[in-house]
Amino acid sequence: MFDPRLALASLSGESDAAWARRAEAHAGAAFLGGIAIDKPSRRAARQLVDRDREEFLPSDPLAFVDRELGALDDAPIRAGFNVRSGSRAPIREAAETCHEHDAIIELNAHCRQDELCAVGCGETLLRDAHRLCEQVETAADTGATVSVKVRAEVPGVSLPDTARWVAAAGADIIHVDAMDSESVIRDVADATDLFVIANNGVRDTATAREYLDDGADAVSVGRPSDRPAVLRHVREAVDEWFETRVEQAGAGG
Template structure:
């Protein structure tokens, strides 16, 4: 299992917004930050351009690998552990990004979460939840680079056996499952019981009540999404997380 980050609070990626400056600004409150998401190959970059055309924000650097290398270098003196959330329909860019993450001690997070139609049609995002063997192959390629690997997944996708998907990903080498529970908070417990991994729970994390609910269900950490640029929310979440683990480990 990957070495836990401290505090047990992560920042969840926000496409087009989650960069090194965003992570650095939250370093007093979070132990990890997932930058991105970054579209890596031509299929997902074409999908990202379509998303931008309908006024969604996306990172579209000319060279995704060089961009990520620079972003990680910018966090080299920060206490926060960085991760990079990536979307790819093909394997070679995942291998290249894994090499960069390994060199910087960063987490490579494979996105099986994005539900935008364009990204799913390209073979990335939550389409991977319906093809767990292909997701597992992405995990294997990423893990072979030596980087710590996270898989970002989503609950409530029709026809998807999420515990089985998570189990296959962990068996293939994933260290972290980053679970967006949607409105199925108890799915955190189901996935925790089905896998031996570091489980990060996401969705609606704002205060002591939401933190305690996820941790009691078996999460090892929580992550904050949209309010990740609000210090007052992050401060509440960190206090609640620190207090919970202090009591449990006492």
């Protein structure tokens, strides 16, 4: 999927191609965005900006996706784009663009801002698995690699069940914000063959190893992605963890 097994998680209004370039020496993947790509989600994003939240609001969001991914075509890092939409047509267009750049399209079932949830985006999709799976199918039909970004601790939502459903719909990756429920990574990893990226609190060696021990295939760094020292320590931990597993497999063979 990508190597090294360290990803940069999207930060609204911050995660563009320049941001990814600054960290390309440390990470194997970078999820740009998130970006609202249909009219209702764009209205919601403008409301968020009005209350001082950073958001990407280009005049043409799909052209922005194409331009930012193009700026990473020659980068030693696999790009992805985190998108928000309550409707399927823009998702198809965004997925086609991601496929053209060998990038990952990441469907946002994660954001919990009231404005976004009110228009059927973000966390709302976790509560409506049918619509989430329709979005996954739409993206997967283009041939793009599909990630679904989710969060733990949503009342009434089983992430292992969600993982199984989106896998059946064609997803390749599940990117899990564990919140304060780190054990959910093991539950999701045991439930599916999806590539599992663990997110939340990845700052140091101990946290990265814990998630990998629990079955994650990779970890992602969010807010500290602009701190080279943090990225360097996490990268070293990830590399060491996988090297140890290879050595153990060789010794056992």
